[in-house]
Amino acid sequence: MSKIREHPPDAKGEMTSPKEGDLKAFTVFTQLQRGDPHIYAGCVDAADAKMALQFAREHYGQDQPCVNIWVVPKQAIAATEYDKDLIWRYTDQTYRLARGYAKGVREKWEKIRAKNDLDDYEKEDLKEMF
Amino acid sequence: MSGSSNVGMHIDHNVQEDPEKLAEFEAKIDAGQLIEPDDWLPQAYRTGMLKMAEHHANSEIIGALPEGEWITRAPSLRRKLALTAKVQDEVGHGQMLYRVSQDLGKTRDQMLRDLITGVTKYHNVFNYPAPTWGDIAMIQWLIDGAAIMNQKSLADGAYGPYVRTMKRINMEEAFHFKCGEDMVLTLMSGTAQQRVLGQDAFDRWWYPSLMFFGPPDKPNCRNLPPMRWRMKTVTNDDLRQRFINRFVPAAKDLGLKIHVVKKSDDGMVIEKQLDPNLHYDESTENWTVTDPDWEEFYRVIRGGGPCNKQRLGLRRFSYEQGRWVRIAIMNGRAGLPPAA
Known part of the structure; x- marks a missing residue:
């Protein structure tokens, strides 16, 4: 209980x-x-x-x-209306999210660092938030 | 119910707290419980948390100014969208943190006035100039990186509304940091000219980033109220060391050199040499670098930084320009602060 x-x-x-x-x-x-x-x-x-x-x-x-x-x-309680108020837009919004950069950042690092180094680096990075 | 009203602050610094209530409060914190605004709070906790949250809020909205200047000059549409989103995030963080501060007993208008009249401060780091796009990249990589480290430690604190706000803010900061990392990587894997732009900006922002975590620890800081009451959970020097250990190897990989610099009054580097103290200590597994110039730190706090006047001037201009909006929504109750 x-x-x-x-x-x-x-x-x-x-x-x-x-x-x-x-x-x-x-x-x-x-x-x-x-x-x-x-x-x-x-x-x-x-x-x-x-x-x-x-x-x-x-x-x-x-x-x-x-x-x-x-x-x-x-x-x-005041609320929005489903069909009238568009809250989330349908265009690509990845530029404002961390995951929108993850792939590009990795590719750029890959050109600079050896691969095993990179895995270590990402492990210690702020990865849990992405 | 949560959500206190905006009562005036009456602070008696000699107030003797009820020892029973104080013990109960400290036991709650030791047990890892979150403190809520309507709980009994020692006066020093309320004022301390207010000061911290208000300073943080001020920093978020002043921090949007140097970056906002670059929106029109962003090098591509995607960078422009990202920078606009970031500036919008920062101002939003300011809104959330002013809300937290209001529940601790100070009105929003008073806080906005105290900021533009110099009664309260904002983070020192925003008193430095951002003369090139390289600075925007370095701010988002170094300063937002430092901010996440700091705010992740603050998210382990004890004051519920502040902790919840930090968690929300950190999700958005992760975007800022990742975007900054992408910009720095782009610059440093670009043309010779781009790499020089990156290095010059790094030289301007390296020391402000180290100073970001605040002055060196006092010997007894772990027993003083900010840490005893879990307003802070990690000391300034410990956070600074984490930052150095994280960013020195990354800078080296990117081909960035760590310099000790001398700056002109307007914040531009006039002399630099490779950091003679840069080395890795195998026994402690820590990187060592030359300490920041703490005299400069205090001089900038007291208003002697390259951009103090410019930043406050712009904030004041925008507060005055927004007067009609406040009059409209507050039913005529908005005035102007006395001239500075």
């Missing part, structure tokens, strides 16, 4: 309920470990943030251990 469910919050105090209509939708983000980014987990319906957090603990805190939960009113 997730630690977040082992320690339920103090249940005292007022809990609001909507005067009319339905509950509000809250989007839930969970964090699996301290320091990690919060990741989209799903959605709950609740009267307020406090209730949403309580529901989120139950729904999303039980399948996998998580250490922290955010709830955000769904209405407060």
Whole structure:
């Protein structure tokens, strides 16, 4: 069981309920470990943030251990539209990525260094990031 | 929830921290836990992290200036696209780091004003000129190489928002470095004229790169707050040695000579000789080179570098030109800083 469910919050105090209509939708983000980014987990319906957090603990805190939960009113989230907003362009973008240079750099080094030297060099280089 | 509001900074340097809370905080750091902005922080940690993140942010946006000047003069379309992307990345890094700084308690506008009025500093290395395309290649190879080494060590730190930002930044820096390596390789395997251009630029940037890691270590630096609290994880001298060990052999392979240089006030090399102290120590497996001129380092920090006035002048010009934008988005609340 997730630690977040082992320690339920103090249940005292007022809990609001909507005067009319339905509950509000809250989007839930969970964090699996301290320091990690919060990741989209799903959605709950609740009267307020406090209730949403309580529901989120139950729904999303039980399948996998998580250490922290955010709830955000769904209405407060602004988003792009799939067909209207082009975020990633379709032209060649390799000039702005390290891997766009890897082959050329290797070929140029090859003209300068012996091959085994080059393998050693690349091993110690910042390779894990490319 | 994360994300503190912009509260004014009230720093009491004589503040006595609650010993219990301080012990709890230090235990968290020793256990390798990340510290978050809404956690309890010792005042000295908050001010120290703010100073570090703000200085880093300032450096990112000032650092874009010498390279930005070369976008219109890039030698090919692909190099122009790459340089534009790099400058865009650097300014983006500035944005991310100002955001981290804001959560530590200082407003963005105050930080931008403090930068152009000289209250806060930016990295010394950007006070040197970039007179040729060779300088752009060397900056991207040496300075971005040094920056990755430094930032990889900072990504092992303890302050969550800063650590996460470093990881993101390092991915982009890998592109800058690889692109710089490609440019240096192109120059050094080119015509005699290109190789001279490369060597001259290398001579201008070798010492600023060694100074990049900051002044020599204080004897007790490992016990002082920046390292005890994992704001930094590797000492300046250790990082500098890693850099030397990585770049001296590469420079030799490329046919670059390591020179001790004397520079004019405008940062151009007027005298040079082969580094008499360059040698490899088999026992320590370290390369040794002649130390940087630390008097020059402090003189440039105090404003006496070749380009201090030019860089700040351009930043100030751009801040003033952007006034209408701030007025438009901040609903009329943007003013101008007092004249310098």
